[in-house]
Each structure stands twice: as C-alpha cells, then as structure tokens.
Amino acid sequence: MPKVDALDLTNLNPYDVLKADVLDVITESPTIKTFRIKPEKPFEFVTGQFVELTVPGIGEAPFTPSSSHYEKEEMDITIMKVGFVTEAVHRVKRGDVLGIRGPYGKGYPLDKFKGKDVLILGGGVGLAPLRCLLLTLIHDIDDYKSITICFGARTPEDLIYKNQFDDWRKYDKIHILRSVDMIPEGQKWDEKVGVVTVLLDDIKINTKDAVAVACGPPIMMKFGTFALVDKGFKDENIYLSMEKKMYCGFGQCRHCVIGKYYACKDGPVFTYDVIKDEEKIWE
Amino acid sequence: MIVSNSDILKFFENVKNDFDIFIPYASELDEDNLSYKKFSNNKEFIINKYRTIDPVKTLLYLPSERVLPVNPKVPKRIIVGVKNCDLRALEVLDAALLKDNFVEPNYKVWRDNTYIISADCTEALSTCHCVLLDFPPYPEKTEDVSCSYDLNLIKVDDNYLITVGSKKGEELLELIKKYCSVRDASPEEKNKIEAQHAEIRKKLADINSDFSPDRKYDVISDNKDEATWKELSAECVECGGCTNICPTCYCIILNDESEKDCFKKVRTWDSCQLSGYARVAGGDSPRAKLWERFRNRYQCKFNIMEQNFSKSGCTGCGRCISTCPAGIDLREVIQSLQEV
Numbered sequence: 001m002p003k004v005d006a007l008d009l010t011n012l013n014p015y016d017v018l019k020a021d022v023l024d025v026i027t028e029s030p031t032i033k034t035f036r037i038k039p040e041k042p043f044e045f046v047t048g049q050f051v052e053l054t055v056p057g058i059g060e061a062p063f064t065p066s067s068s069h070y071e072k073e074e075m076d077i078t079i080m081k082v083g084f085v086t087e088a089v090h091r092v093k094r095g096d097v098l099g100i101r102g103p104y105g106k107g108y109p110l111d112k113f114k115g116k117d118v119l120i121l122g123g124g125v126g127l128a129p130l131r132c133l134l135l136t137l138i139h140d141i142d143d144y145k146s147i148t149i150c151f152g153a154r155t156p157e158d159l160i161y162k163n164q165f166d167d168w169r170k171y172d173k174i175h176i177l178r179s180v181d182m183i184p185e186g187q188k189w190d191e192k193v194g195v196v197t198v199l200l201d202d203i204k205i206n207t208k209d210a211v212a213v214a215c216g217p218p219i220m221m222k223f224g225t226f227a228l229v230d231k232g233f234k235d236e237n238i239y240l241s242m243e244k245k246m247y248c249g250f251g252q253c254r255h256c257v258i259g260k261y262y263a264c265k266d267g268p269v270f271t272y273d274v275i276k277d278e279e280k281i282w283e
Numbered sequence: 284m285i286v287s288n289s290d291i292l293k294f295f296e297n298v299k300n301d302f303d304i305f306i307p308y309a310s311e312l313d314e315d316n317l318s319y320k321k322f323s324n325n326k327e328f329i330i331n332k333y334r335t336i337d338p339v340k341t342l343l344y345l346p347s348e349r350v351l352p353v354n355p356k357v358p359k360r361i362i363v364g365v366k367n368c369d370l371r372a373l374e375v376l377d378a379a380l381l382k383d384n385f386v387e388p389n390y391k392v393w394r395d396n397t398y399i400i401s402a403d404c405t406e407a408l409s410t411c412h413c414v415l416l417d418f419p420p421y422p423e424k425t426e427d428v429s430c431s432y433d434l435n436l437i438k439v440d441d442n443y444l445i446t447v448g449s450k451k452g453e454e455l456l457e458l459i460k461k462y463c464s465v466r467d468a469s470p471e472e473k474n475k476i477e478a479q480h481a482e483i484r485k486k487l488a489d490i491n492s493d494f495s496p497d498r499k500y501d502v503i504s505d506n507k508d509e510a511t512w513k514e515l516s517a518e519c520v521e522c523g524g525c526t527n528i529c530p531t532c533y534c535i536i537l538n539d540e541s542e543k544d545c546f547k548k549v550r551t552w553d554s555c556q557l558s559g560y561a562r563v564a565g566g567d568s569p570r571a572k573l574w575e576r577f578r579n580r581y582q583c584k585f586n587i588m589e590q591n592f593s594k595s596g597c598t599g600c601g602r603c604i605s606t607c608p609a610g611i612d613l614r615e616v617i618q619s620l621q622e623v
C-alpha cells in the first residue's frame with residue numbers, strides 16, 4: 001500500500017507543480033474526456049485523494065485520478081466540461097503539457113473495507129473517482145467479499161467507460177447495475193430507466209454490514225445518501241465525496257470549509273455520520 | 284529598560300539602510316487615520332495612540348503575491364507600533380499558515396525577516412472594542428498568551444519602556460543598545476504605566492458601554508433564522524470591505540500565470556461576502572444568498588476559527604465597523620443576536 005498520510009508540506013513549496021505530458025485523450029461522452037498523463041516523476045497517491053490540475057496560463061481545478069493508485073508512472077483523469085478551466089482542458093491534445101500538484105486529502109480507509117460487501121454508487125462523471133477505487137479494489141479482489149456498482153447517467157450516450165464494463169463483469173464478485181434517466185430517440189438501452197437510486201432496489205447484499213461509497217452531482221448525493229440509509233447502510237459506513245469549491249487543496253484558502261472541517265484536507269471523502277449535522281452539505 | 288524618545292529616533296535613523304522600517308503616520312486626508320508608511324525623518328510618526336487603518340497582515344500576507352516560484356529574498360524589516368489587536372491577529376495567522384504539516388512559504392519568509400515592535404494604545408477609536416473580547420489594549424504576556432511581539436514600547440513621559448517578547452526581540456534590543464542609552468525603569472515610572480493602563484481600559488469600557496462584555500457566541504451558529512439574518516444584513520452592499528480589512532481574514536484565490544511548463548501561481552485575497560466565493564461549477568453554492576454569506580462571516584470569526592485554532596477570529600480592532608459603507612456595526616449585530 002502506498003502511504004496514506006497527508007502530504008507533509010513543511011519543507012516544500014505547497015504550490016509546486018509537476019509537469020505532466022498528455023499521452024492520450026479519450027472521448028467518453030459528448031461532455032466528458034479522459035486524459036492519460038505522465039507526470040515528470042512517478043506520482044504516489046491513495047485512492048480517494050485528489051490532485052490540482054493546471055492548464056498553463058488558464059487556471060487550475062481539483063480532480064480525482066480515475067486510474068488505479070497502483071499505477072504510478074501514468075495517470076488517467078476523467079473530466080467533464082462544465083466551465084472555464086474544464087473547457088480549456090477539453091481543448092488539450094496529445095503532446096500538450098499540463099501541470100499537477102498533490103496528492104491532497106485523505107484516501108479511502110481500505111482496511112475497513114476488507115472482507116466486506118462494497119457498494120459503489122456513481123452518477124455521471126462521479127464514476128471517474130470511483131473507477132480509481134474500483135480498479136484498486138480489483139487489484140486486491142480477494143480481500144473483499146463483493147463489489148456492487150450502481151451507475152447512473154442522463155442518457156445512454158452520457159455513460160462513461162462504455163467499453164470497460166464487460167471487463168469488470170468477468171469477475172464473479174462484481175455485480176453491475178446501470179440506469180439512465182431517459183432514452184432519447186435514436187439511442188439504444190436495455191437496462192434500467194430511472195434515477196440511479198432505483199438501482200438500490202435490486203442490490204443483493206446485507207446492507208447492515210456493507211460499506212457504500214458515493215460520488216455524483218449534488219442532487220444524487222443527497223437523495224442517494226437518504227436511499228442508502230433507507231436500505232439499511234449505517235451512517236458510518238456511507239462514504240461521501242464532498243466536491244466543494246477549492247483552490248489550494250491543503251486547507252489555506254478556506255473555500256471548501258464545511259463547518260469545522262475542510263473538504264480538502266479532512267476529506268474530500270467523509271462518512272455520513274461525521275458531516276450529517278453540518279449545515280448545507282448538499283449544496 | 285527605559286530609552287528616550289530621541290534615542291529611539293536615532294536608532295531608526297541609523298538602521299534605516301539595513302532595514303525597511305514601517306511605522307504609523309497620520310493620513311494626509313484624515314489625521315485621525317493612521318497608516319503604516321516607510322520611515323522618514325521629516326515627518327512625525329505616531330508609535331502609540333491606536334491601531335492603524337491597515338492591518339499588519341497587509342505587510343506579511345500581501346493582497347496579491349506570487350507564490351510560485353516563491354520570492355527567495357525579501358528585505359529585513361521592522362514594523363513599529365503594532366497594537367495588541369494586530370498581535371492577536373498574527374497569532375491567528377500563525378496558527379493558520381505556519382502549521383506542523385503546512386507552511387505558507389511567502390508568509391514564512393516575510394514573518395522570519397520581520398521584527399515586530401508593538402506598542403500600547405494610549406487612545407481609542409469609537410470602533411475599538413478589544414475589551415469586549417477580554418483583550419487588553421496593550422500586549423500582555425501570560426502563560427496562555429504568547430503575544431507575538433519581539434519588543435514592545437510603552438510611552439512614559441518622553442521615554443519608552445521596552446519589554447522583550449521573544450528571542451528575536453533580544454537580538455533587536457542588543458542592536459538598539461548600540462545607538463541608545465538604556466536604564467532600568469524607576470518605581471514611579473512603573474506606577475505611571477499601571478495608571479495609564481487602567482485609564483485606557485476605562486476609556487474603552489466607556490466607548491463600549493452600550494455593549495455587554497458577556498456575549499455568547501453560540502447564538503451565531505445556533506441562530507439559523509432567515510428573517511433575523513436578513514434584517515441584520517439588510518444594508519450590506521456586498522463590497523467585501525469588512526473581510527479585506529480584517530486582520531485575521533486570510534482567504535485567497537489562486538491564479539495561474541504559467542507560461543507552458545514554467546509554472547507560476549499568484550495568490551490574491553478573496554472575500555466570503557462575494558457571491559462567487561463558494562460557488563461550484565454548475566452554479567450550486569452552499570451560501571447563495573447574501574444573508575447566508577453575511578452570517579458565515581460571523582460564524583467564521585466567532586465559532587469556526589475558535590474550533591480550528593482555539594483562538595477568536597475577531598480581535599476587536601473595529602476595522603470592519605469603520606470601513607463598512609453600510610454602517611453595519613459588528614458589536615450591534617452580536618448584541619442583537621443575544622436578545623433574539
């Protein structure tokens with residue numbers, strides 16, 4: 001296991017950026033692309049941690065790698081085009097240069113997942129950080145009882161990692177459930193239709209003792225969490241990615257503060273019991 | 284240690300080429316306003332009196348500063364006339380920016396290269412309210428308060444009593460001794476100082492007689508009532524002045540000015556009062572409404588910083604009150620929350 005401790009920034013410039021070459025750009029959906037990058041030095045992180053990605057001269061934004069943390073030479077980052085920086089990222093081509101710094105935040109406490117049923121609940125580009133977790137879990141698949149993936153997207157076309165589900169389905173321990181909100185004319189779909197929480201009706205695990213990990217748009221996080229609680233998951237076993245506005249990544253800029261916590265350095269993943277009483281967690 | 288007024292001036296004269304000396308001067312527009320300027324001998328500086336309009340953070344955590352690559356060499360500096368409210372603020376900034384596992388590189392460089400010579404307040408502004416926070420208007424070193432001054436100056440007659448607050452202060456005092464003759468304080472001088480302290484405390488108590496010093500701060504977080512906060516923030520024009528001028532506010536945004544793989548980052552103060560502050564892509568914000576942002580500032584100062592650093596985020600300097608174009612008085616806001 002790579003080291004889980006938060007980065008010690010005492011003796012380095014915490015803003016320091018590593019150069020990263022763009023090796024490949026994969027179009028996942030009309031608004032989402034995956035960038036395969038090679039940082040100038042091997043980059044260690046733990047699944048759950050995030051990086052700040054620089055588009056030189058444009059800006060920086062936080063993203064979670066979508067490749068396994070066992071891969072240190074290269075990294076995938078899957079990015080949805082939603083605004084200023086992400087639009088600039090989407091213009092990046094193979095051979096261009098980006099910058100990364102980090103990793104920041106705490107990783108998933110994988111030790112606590114061992115021997116358990118793990119449920120992964122993702123919506124839209126929220127599956128990106130969860131793919132990092134999934135690939136890491138697959139690497140040590142014997143350690144876990146089962147992995148259930150509930151994944152929702154707006155339409156079939158918006159589904160990311162379209163070609164990878166077949167690889168994952170090959171594992172006996174992995175169960176995949178997918179839904180789309182709607183099927184526009186001309187698109188094909190023979191799985192479930194409805195918001196992602198409808199998939200929770202079909203899960204076949206003992207939720208009392210299982211862990212659930214969720215990442216997705218704010219509305220999914222809110223109703224997804226309520227549904228997980230409803231299905232019997234314990235608050236302390238529900239892991240939520242809190243994607244707040246962030247600049248620094250290490251607890252200086254204060255933009256991500258949730259009550260007394262910093263989403264960046266105390267999170268970005270929190271268990272529900274820790275933050276449920278803080279104000280405005282879903283917005 | 285007692286040193287004369289004229290000797291102190293001599294000291295500044297002699298070291299002004301070795302140090303950038305910042306010292307309060309009366310503003311040309313309004314002589315009641317003091318502001319840090321570079322030392323010059325043809326204008327009268329004001330060491331005591333009351334706080335400057337600009338908090339000392341403007342010299343140590345600059346409004347906008349390149350942080351990558353970091354500025355490796357900065358001039359040695361002496362900041363003179365820092366008041367206790369700003370010393371308390373430095374303690375908050377130190378707690379936030381010089382931590383065990385994270386050190387803000389520029390702040391550290393400025394801090395390391397700056398000597399802080401603080402001074403007692405001898406007068407007070409109508410907005411000053413350190414006493415409501417139980418902070419005295421002069422630095423006081425006790426077991427639980429370290430007070431980040433290197434040297435402190437107390438005016439007695441035409442002299443200053445110098446007290447040492449740190450190792451750096453000891454070094455600086457050695458340098459002062461090269462240019463100034465020093466002697467021990469007499470018992471009369473010590474009595475005089477005590478009387479001065481009592482007098483300035485009394486003055487501050489009078490200024491703040493409308494406000495109760497036993498304020499409860501939980502009421503800020505506990506009160507989530509939209510109508511109450513809307514009323515309190517009704518006049519706010521969302522300028523962000525209160526946060527920029529606050530000596531403990533340190534929120535920043537980072538801007539990228541990289542050219543290809545030559546990475547450059549610039550940090551600039553930000554304000555939680557502005558609508559874009561916590562907005563994420565897609566438009567969601569945990570504090571989309573003005574009253575929510577207004578309340579957040581009070582929560583941050585009085586509840587969250589206390590939880591984060593075991594220190595009050597408000598030092599009672601009153602700058603946010605002086606600066607607010609809407610005339611919002613933080614003391615009144617807190618007072619009225621007590622009564623809800």
Ligand SMILES: Cc1cc2nc3c(=O)[nH]c(=O)nc-3n(C[C@H](O)[C@H](O)[C@H](O)COP(=O)(O)OP(=O)(O)OC[C@H]3O[C@@H](n4cnc5c(N)ncnc54)[C@H](O)[C@@H]3O)c2cc1C
Binds near residue numbers: 058078083268562
């Ligand atoms: C921990 C974490 C992990 C994440 N992981 C992923 C991921 O894996 N994939 C993914 O697609 N998304 C991820 N996100 C979300 C992603 O960070 C945002 O989508 C991204 O920040 C949007 O940036 P934007 O500039 O494109 O959007 P905008 O809406 O343009 O900007 C978002 C905010 O940044 C500010 N801003 C934008 N540009 C500037 C500028 N030049 N100067 C100052 N302020 C500016 C704006 O004020 C705005 O409020 C993650 C977020 C977090 C916190």
Ligand code: SF4
Binds near residue numbers: 525584597598599601
């Ligand atoms: S909140 Fe106002 S009175 Fe308190 S320290 Fe900040 S500027 Fe001074």
Ligand code: SF4
Binds near residue numbers: 526556606607610
């Ligand atoms: S200074 Fe006054 S008007 Fe400006 S943001 Fe602060 S409270 Fe509002």
